[in-house]
Amino acid sequence: MADTYVLVHGAWHTGAEMEATAQFLRERGHVVHCPTLAGNRPGDDRSVIGLADAVDSLAAFIEQQDLKDVRLVGHSYGGMVISHMPHRLPGRIRRLVYWNAFVPLDGQCLNDMVPPHYRELFDGVAAANGQAVMLPFPIWRESFINDADEALARSTYALLNPHPYRTFTEPAVLPQPLAALEVGKSYLNAQQDTALPHSLPWHPRLSERLGLFRLVECAGSHELCFSNPSLLAAKIEEAGRD
Amino acid sequence: MADTYVLVHGAWHTGAEMEATAQFLRERGHVVHCPTLAGNRPGDDRSVIGLADAVDSLAAFIEQQDLKDVRLVGHSYGGMVISHMPHRLPGRIRRLVYWNAFVPLDGQCLNDMVPPHYRELFDGVAAANGQAVMLPFPIWRESFINDADEALARSTYALLNPHPYRTFTEPAVLPQPLAALEVGKSYLNAQQDTALPHSLPWHPRLSERLGLFRLVECAGSHELCFSNPSLLAAKIEEAGRD
């Protein structure tokens, strides 16, 4: 059955990095969009763009395309953005799929959910780089794309773009708790994802904030879009279907 | 080698729902029985039947069939029932296999091991339905059979029968702690089973009550008997063999 998917990238990524996964979903018969959020586009001013701007840009995309019954997938930081859509676009979102993604409480920012050593690292990098943050390669290689070989780790690192730090520090505004939402909710968890340490994990720590939700899991790191996009597409479909 | 297995179903199920799995075990050379417990049979009075009745019915089945060296598998609620058998039927049980099953302490009832929101839900449903409980479809679809497509989720939901609530509230009577039993003990854990939330999980929270036990795991939801009975049969054999 042809379903409509919107895949929302994480920090340091753009929609282009979701295209390999999208193509596998299209081969399964679905309509798939991969927008790039405000803040990660070429020429965006990383010193001023915050979470509300990214939220606005996604809402505008879905409205302009007039998408309905959307299965809205958010990766990592993308979870901060998709969490705003059911309230913002009533009637358009059929299911939220969090793929190793942040699930905020009202008033929480992304930095509230990461370990202190990440906040310290990001603070320092952002202060030195006009409020744009990059991830050091050793963290990318060991903690984000641990299932890849070195060549893939390096070629994908070269694709990343500086990320506007205000999107990590600006709080989510959620008039209704996510657990109370009527839309479907799924959490897709790659089991070897150590972008968050397993002592402070994605699942069940953040996933259970969704109330009733569907768990889907598979092997892999935080960056399945690079290391195994066909598996990722299959699991997004298991998470996104009715 | 031909081993003797007895597969004890969970709440809302009957032995018939274990037959697909049993057939795969028979093809591997084993003798397999799938009795239906008192309380889940057609015509049973759900308002009065409790845990002790279910225990009596399983003991009677094993004695009437004169089964020995039994590898006794309990699913979910079935764990409450099989836990009584080594003391009740001395010399007949070779190994207990808990498949995402409750492991009670003496004096504990099933409801003592589930999250408060389940108890509240069950209390309300039972009060309104003559002490019989059913599971709402959204919980079945998202939390119990999350690895199935919608068609299988619906067709299997149609097979369920109202469950006598007294089996959830009547305490287990275990003269000896399970950890002290001489029989073999295994725990089979399907990794995406969210029938209990992963913050209050089957394993290791309940499994480690068994003392020395053998862990076997595989991918899947709480309802592997429907979503992947051949995998379930293979894993039951890994858990049940000497």
Next chain:
Amino acid sequence: MADTYVLVHGAWHTGAEMEATAQFLRERGHVVHCPTLAGNRPGDDRSVIGLADAVDSLAAFIEQQDLKDVRLVGHSYGGMVISHMPHRLPGRIRRLVYWNAFVPLDGQCLNDMVPPHYRELFDGVAAANGQAVMLPFPIWRESFINDADEALARSTYALLNPHPYRTFTEPAVLPQPLAALEVGKSYLNAQQDTALPHSLPWHPRLSERLGLFRLVECAGSHELCFSNPSLLAAKIEEAGRD
């Protein structure tokens, strides 16, 4: 690419038990050594050999062979030994790979990281056997090699040798915390390893002491070297490569 691996066995094992895994790594083009530590060699006096002796024996092996850029893999107790090598052999170790292995803090002994019932068991066995410990077969079969059939459980148990207890009670001496080391660090975790109970697990409890590290996981028990050496070799390569 031909990398140099040194595989360091766990308690009760010798290098010979790592040979099947080593052979799969050699077929992938690597140079692999499987030394036997002091204390586990035929004729070694189990009543006197301690952790420092085992550390000395591994350092001597690597120096005598003049190995460089070593990817040093430690299994279980072997983690206590490899943790000393970066400081002891500066410039020779490229990466430490802990395979379900102990990661000590400075001054900690192996016994400090195991549950109390193991310490009591080991204390009693060692006192009765001249400070050598053996593992009772039921623990081996259920908790260490839970993924094997009974025949493999018995044939591998017959290969084990009495282990010098002083290596479990003598503390590690680590002038620098492992998290601060410049060398690469990986943790390979077999998901059904219950040699340590999952309420007191290998990962993330011990792995996160490494600071920035690469997680690699696979299905299997503590004894993958027997139950699935080809899978173990593939995962060691994922953990050990740059």
